[in-house]
Amino acid sequence: MNIFLKDGSKIILPDGATARDVARDGGLEKKALVARIDRLPSKLVDLTTDLQDGDTVELVTSSDGDGLSVLRHSAAHVLALALSEIDPSMKFAIGPAIDDGFYYDVKSDVTFSTDDLNAIEHRMRKIIESDIPFVLSVMSKEEAIRHFSSNGQKYKVELIEGLEADTVSVYSIGGFMDLCRGPHIPSTGYIPQDAFKLTSVAGAYWRGDSRNDMLQRIYGTAFSTIEEKEAYFAMVEEAKLRDHRKLGPELEIFHIDESAPGSVFWLKNGYVIFNLLKDYISDVIRRHGYYLVQTPQLMDRSLWETSGHWEKFRENMFVVENGDSTMAIKPMNCPGHIICYKTGAVKSYRDLPIRMAEFGLCHRNESSGSMHGLMRLRAFMQDDGHIFCSEDQIISETIDVCSMIKEVYATFGFNDITVKFSDRPEKRVGSDEVWDIAERSLQEASEAAGLQYTVNKGEGAFYGPKLEFVLKDCLGRDWQCGTLQVDFNLPERFGISYTDSSGERKTPVMLHRAIVGSLERFIGILIEHYAGKFPFWLSPVQVVVANIADDNAEYAATVCSALKECGVRSILDVEYEKINYKIRKYSVCKIPLLAIVGRNEQADGTVSLRFLGSSDTRTVKLEEIGDTISQLFPDPRG
RNA sequence: GCCGCAGUAGCUUAGAGGUAGAGCACUCCCUUGGUAAGGGAGAGGUCGAGGGUUCGAUUCCCUCCUGCGGCACCA
Numbered sequence: 001m002n003i004f005l006k007d008g009s010k011i012i013l014p015d016g017a018t019a020r021d022v023a024r025d026g027g028l029e030k031k032a033l034v035a036r037i038d039r040l041p042s043k044l045v046d047l048t049t050d051l052q053d054g055d056t057v058e059l060v061t062s063s064d065g066d067g068l069s070v071l072r073h074s075a076a077h078v079l080a081l082a083l084s085e086i087d088p089s090m091k092f093a094i095g096p097a098i099d100d101g102f103y104y105d106v107k108s109d110v111t112f113s114t115d116d117l118n119a120i121e122h123r124m125r126k127i128i129e130s131d132i133p134f135v136l137s138v139m140s141k142e143e144a145i146r147h148f149s150s151n152g153q154k155y156k157v158e159l160i161e162g163l164e165a166d167t168v169s170v171y172s173i174g175g176f177m178d179l180c181r182g183p184h185i186p187s188t189g190y191i192p193q194d195a196f197k198l199t200s201v202a203g204a205y206w207r208g209d210s211r212n213d214m215l216q217r218i219y220g221t222a223f224s225t226i227e228e229k230e231a232y233f234a235m236v237e238e239a240k241l242r243d244h245r246k247l248g249p250e251l252e253i254f255h256i257d258e259s260a261p262g263s264v265f266w267l268k269n270g271y272v273i274f275n276l277l278k279d280y281i282s283d284v285i286r287r288h289g290y291y292l293v294q295t296p297q298l299m300d301r302s303l304w305e306t307s308g309h310w311e312k313f314r315e316n317m318f319v320v321e322n323g324d325s326t327m328a329i330k331p332m333n334c335p336g337h338i339i340c341y342k343t344g345a346v347k348s349y350r351d352l353p354i355r356m357a358e359f360g361l362c363h364r365n366e367s368s369g370s371m372h373g374l375m376r377l378r379a380f381m382q383d384d385g386h387i388f389c390s391e392d393q394i395i396s397e398t399i400d401v402c403s404m405i406k407e408v409y410a411t412f413g414f415n416d417i418t419v420k421f422s423d424r425p426e427k428r429v430g431s432d433e434v435w436d437i438a439e440r441s442l443q444e445a446s447e448a449a450g451l452q453y454t455v456n457k458g459e460g461a462f463y464g465p466k467l468e469f470v471l472k473d474c475l476g477r478d479w480q481c482g483t484l485q486v487d488f489n490l491p492e493r494f495g496i497s498y499t500d501s502s503g504e505r506k507t508p509v510m511l512h513r514a515i516v517g518s519l520e521r522f523i524g525i526l527i528e529h530y531a532g533k534f535p536f537w538l539s540p541v542q543v544v545v546a547n548i549a550d551d552n553a554e555y556a557a558t559v560c561s562a563l564k565e566c567g568v569r570s571i572l573d574v575e576y577e578k579i580n581y582k583i584r585k586y587s588v589c590k591i592p593l594l595a596i597v598g599r600n601e602q603a604d605g606t607v608s609l610r611f612l613g614s615s616d617t618r619t620v621k622l623e624e625i626g627d628t629i630s631q632l633f634p635d636p637r638g
Numbered sequence: 639g640c641c642g643c644a645g646u647a648g649c650u651u652a653g654a655g656g657u658a659g660a661g662c663a664c665u666c667c668c669u670u671g672g673u674a675a676g677g678g679a680g681a682g683g684u685c686g687a688g689g690g691u692u693c694g695a696u697u698c699c700c701u702c703c704u705g706c707g708g709c710a711c712c713a
Binding site: 214594 | 704711
């Protein structure tokens with residue numbers, strides 16, 4: 001029969017040939033893992049799949065992203081086989097490939113720890129060496145249930161029972177049978193011995209539901225080549241070095257104390273960054289027509305009941321009993337802004353849009369296991385803002401918010417932004433009709449703003465659909481920061497209104513928006529993005545002026561004053577220490593610029609500038625130092 | 639909150655049923671030096687908290703706190 005390859009060439013194979021014969025024919029027998037056949041659109045299939053005359057076949061190797069996923073998925077099966085050897089009564093849940101590897105969830109009386117991973121890996125290597133084929137069999141649901149019940153595989157039985165089809169596919173390696181949709185690599189030997197590794201053990205709930213059994217999850221990863229594996233682990237190491245929880249305290253940016261879990265002590269350097277960020281955002285939003293307000297920390301329970309937060313988030317709110325009244329520390333700022341809206345004269349359509357912003361300190365009683373450095377806190381400051389507008393202003397306001405977000409991200413070098421659209425969640429307030437309008441408005445606005453987004457089904461806020469802005473840092477990691485939410489519900493619940501041009505009372509639409517989300521979290525991201533080497537404008541200490549010998553101390557002080565005069569954040573170091581020692585000291589704390597003065601500089605009225613991470617120096621005249629610095633380090637804030 | 643792991647000087651860490659050592663940092667002394675650590679001395683620890691076992695616990699056991707890897711949650 002005639003078989004076509006992806007490049008259009010044709011080969012002739014005997015009847016009954018499989019995709020594997022194509023691999024053999026093309027000398028790819030050792031590399032091809034699975035295949036794509038045009039007759040079976042966009043689906044990967046096993047190489048054992050029978051071909052038909054006229055099929056176009058594409059062989060897929062592990063250098064293809066989908067092929068790599070198959071490799072990892074197969075590695076998960078090998079892991080399962082290895083685990084079943086350790087505990088024959090082990091119950092298997094699921095073992096999929098994920099973005100950077102694979103895992104298998106199991107229930108066992110044996111508790112695994114990181115120390116056990118080597119031994120498990122060793123068993124996996126034996127299985128890989130034995131080059132056991134993956135064998136597909138298709139059986140009826142009943143037969144499969146009988147099989148998996150007979151050896152107590154209750155999770156597999158539950159999975160099968162949930163399947164629609166009449167038959168299920170099962171893959172075996174040796175005697176080990178696993179329910180699986182496939183496809184798989186031809187045999188275990190296709191997993192490269194030196195390019196896979198088990199990485200960690202963790203707990204995970206069966207079917208991701210905290211009401212279900214807690215399982216043990218064993219994570220691993222596999223790559224096409226050793227080089228790719230090494231690059232991956234090098235990246236993991238690099239991420240560890242940049243970890244804001246390590247750099248933050250080291251660089252005197254912040255501290256989190258046992259006495260206040262989930263709250264930040266901003267240290268001397270961190271508070272400079274915090275204020276620079278806050279001032280910068282203040283400036284941007286002011287240019288975009290916002291005014292700032294500040295609302296109380298403690299507000300009465302009734303307010304939270306009206307907003308719906310009491311019902312939905314009571315458990316996560318800090319509540320204060322005060323005599324006869326019950327107050328809550330604000331977990332967000334929206335109700336406060338609604339109260340601000342209600343004050344003063346009755347609003348007219350001429351007043352809209354009203355763009356109100358607040359650096360709002362919010363407290364949420366996050367569960368103990370969810371806290372993570374600056375990324376997830378119990379107390380954090382939102383760069384919050386609410387736009388009260390009419391329905392026909394949604395589009396123009398959305399466009400403005402998007403451009404503002406892009407502008408701010410670009411200032412920090414984040415140019416790769418993706419957007420997610422989250423629609424109505426199961427638990428929500430408001431009628432479906434209102435949700436229809438809200439979702440449609442946000443969709444139209446997104447299109448008008450030229451956004452390309454992916455949809456996160458059911459992930460919206462309880463009061464409205466939302467856009468989430470995700471930025472990519474220099475290690476390629478995604479961080480969700482900005483958000484824009486369209487809300488028809490809270491204005492309704494609080495009964496706020498404006499008078500439209502025909503004199504009629506209308507309820508305004510409320511757009512909730514944040515650019516960076518939480519200042520704390522954004523600074524955490526910045527620490528990791530810059531690896532602690534902040535750009536000049538954000539550096540807490542921009543210049544250290546250091547003398548070489550005592551004779552130059554006075555001149556060094558003059559230089560330091562001159563820098564301060566120019567608005568440069570500088571400190572003076574005239575300690576009696578060798579210049580090498582000082583250079584090392586300030587390189588370690590990542591000061592971007594050192595101004596070194598010795599006998600020569602003093603005589604010539606100059607300063608020797610030394611840049612972080614470079615041994616080049618540059619000598620400039622003292623009176624030109626301010627101009628030189630602003631030329632060398634242009635301010636990206638515009 | 640759940641599963642697992644960890645907590646020794648400011649930081650990084652060694653150690654063991656008989657109350658602890660090191661490096662960096664710190665203080666003092668010597669060195670007046672030219673672009674990533676000069677030399678010497680000193681000080682610094684109720685070994686996360688509470689309870690139990692023991693003649694004796696920082697070490698073994700239990701409870702709690704905090705953190706770490708995940709899961710769940712995330713207005």
